[in-house]
Amino acid sequence: MIKVGIIGGSGYTAGELLRLLVHHPMVDIDFVFSTTNAGSSIAKQHPDLVGEIDLNFTNTINPDVHVVFLCLGHGRSRSFLENNTFSGITKVIDLGNDFRLAKDASFLGNDFTYGLPELHREKIKQADHIANPGCFATAIQLALLPLASQGKLNKAVHINATTGSTGAGVVPGSTTHFSWRDNNFSSYKVFTHQHLDEIEQSIKQKQQNFESPLFFIPNRGNFSKGIYATLYTQFDGTEEEALQLYRSFYKEAKFTIVSDYEINLKQVVNTNKCILHVTKKNGMLLITSVIDNLIKGASGQAIHNMNLMFGLEEKTGLELKASAF
Template identity: 55%
Template structure:
């Protein structure tokens, strides 16, 4: 089989590094270039030191269209700037890991539209897409916890979420709240009730349950905040997101679990557990694991994902596989840390 030639822009960061780790061993991929202006000429393993002995690839400060797929692992706002400043050949497929094209109002590019790349929501649309907007990490775990209910029209008007993310969710560039000395042994809240991922969550849930978001002229974020109450937290660990979500529901526990197992029966990376779950089950994997419990009139859905894999680079490769007509799991059968 002819290999897929890929380029990665922003390959020295966390998501770029994760892409390299997956794609170096992907059976159907050839990495043409790993772009990093600040590391041009350096070996990839000089920056991603765990790849010593796995690749002789060097970072490049140039990029071109002699590829099949381009991954954009750049900061929010920078993907749109890159595409405005560079003309890509029409045949090049793009998978953008920033938030620049995730919302329906901002998906237009070269007369076409980016497709929101959550496979469990719209796998068929991804297969025929040229441009993919990869979902956010919080958004991925939370949507996977709620889509089966939305598909049945069972979401109530109020959803409550407590979600804790690892430090890699803040990106590689140091900041006051990602510094080890501050983060270690610490826990804090941020962007309470107003996290930007609420917008894509609200759009996806409304896609399955029309009318879920209130109508009106208010910005999308404000309308999503009227229905979805989220308290994000910074955890003192590097990887993973645990989201604990509760809502009013008339379903009993067995009925709810049956809805979830049916909804995800044909999706290889999302699983329902009968027992208590923990982050180490998904760290270093492309899995999402869900647990559903009933407490009185409340349904509790716990969701766990690795923010850098199912929440970013792993999902990007999953989307590439679908776009290329490959087995959805190619290159993504990854082992969790266990201990």
Template identity: 50%
Template sequence: MIEINQKKTKTAGIIGANGYTGSELVRLLAFHPHVSLSFLYSRSNSGTKISDLYPDLATVCEMVLTDQPQEVDILFLCLPHKESYNWLSQNQVKDDTLVIDLGNDFRLEGNFKNRNFIYGLPEINKKQLSGAKSIANPGCFATAIQLALLPLAEKGSLNEVYTTGITGSTGAGQSLQATTHFTWRNDNISAYKTLTHQHVDEILQQLVSFNSNEINLNFVPWRGDFARGIFTSSTVKTVVELSDIEQLFKDFYAEEPFVKVSEKAIDLKQVVNTNRCVIHIEKSGNVAVIHSAIDNLLKGASGQAVQNMNIAMGWEENVGLNLKPVAF
């Protein structure tokens, strides 16, 4: 029988544990060999068992949600956008506590008092993330699109980019909205925030640091008739041969455990329930299309947060993240 080291070395707390990203973190951290959950914070559901909100956690975690945070080694902020700043302003957090924000408060402006938030896309910022105490987790669409474009940006090959992306209903959060209600979402599809999505600035901020040319990103996001996952397709003009583009991507991600470049067509089920991103490239004439797929709640949120935690703490990058996709 294989012996598993059950010793927990660091304490962790989740602010906003009642939401989708918070509950995903509970699932991941409950089995992480180096982390012990100390508290699950929620103002709206204080006094309620997390398993009463998410029955699938009944055999995983029976902790009761609280509105009283504790001192911990690692703090995850899983709050609605623009609320992390307010929470940090109103609560005392030790300087040596690792804070990972899953909202968008610090992705563009990374300073808060004495904290300088590092942008947490491991595939480009791994050195900066090592030993970091403040991390701004990337957005879900931002992660999928950046991973599809970064190798071309590094070569200065991006100029005009046209991207479409479709996301599942969990991307809109747990609160019920007209466009997440089953009777609206079922057998339906729609575009939203056309050319104005909040992740565009975040994406360009990172890409322009690699690319020698000005980049225009024309992004049209879509709501999909499924619960989780993101599939994006980015169209660019290039005279480079397909085989050379594929090799460029394979070389760029050669040392990255969660990015796979596939020569075969990809689909969403390859990544759902994993921290992986799969990429496939097609080309006709001087037009190339780079497809990328991720799970919006894992590589696009909670899984990437754990990946960033592992890097910051000096642990193996894939600890607690060896997850199997849901194929059937």
């Protein structure tokens, strides 16, 4: 059994991580660390876990767990690792953005591997430290990597993607308050979103000469979970050639699927799937990509990485079905 510790256990990503790990057949949840909730019931903070888990939050760590998941929020993992020491057997999976870029990947003598399984499966298997990708970055990279793999990203890419309110985290803010978000729609960080750096980094690993602009418009949706992304760029080939390229690129992927039919968000919510749809219109290749931002875009992908790191079958604990109604 894999002994697991979770750091920062009160947020949405930690709650989803717990929901998945509590039924993972090869996992024993050793501790869930939270300074603000120490001593209180995990099920009180995460009511969907009532009857599923009887642990309390703690403010102490077990340094000898086999793997620790960092769910601390962006920019806080570095300071935690500087102030807390784990044993040589402990693998680290960071769900924040501290180590995603190559310039930040080396820390305290350890090298973090970027944890997108569809791009780095073999590296992840050998890694001890993983930087889990961002949610927008996951949906967008999976939509573009097949084109980059054949050097076909040579024109501007236009991206419009909408995320649910859970993408903003558990702490309420002016743009996540129900009265503001309900029956509302807005854009933010237009052309400047922080996930663009990791997207470009991954694309250049497949297409070194990539210099085309990525025009990314992120939107806030009035729903809780999921990301719906549409991307388009000029493409000289036929639609059939594009479909063949995408199917070939993802033929070994366990969770990324190329659909013959138009897709919608409900097909992926509460699953670890990314579903893609590809079509060509007026000389433009249109790619639609849908994921659950908290699962494929965060906690599910982290467990997928754990499975690879420990030599488990990739789908272990992640065979989840969506509800279409």
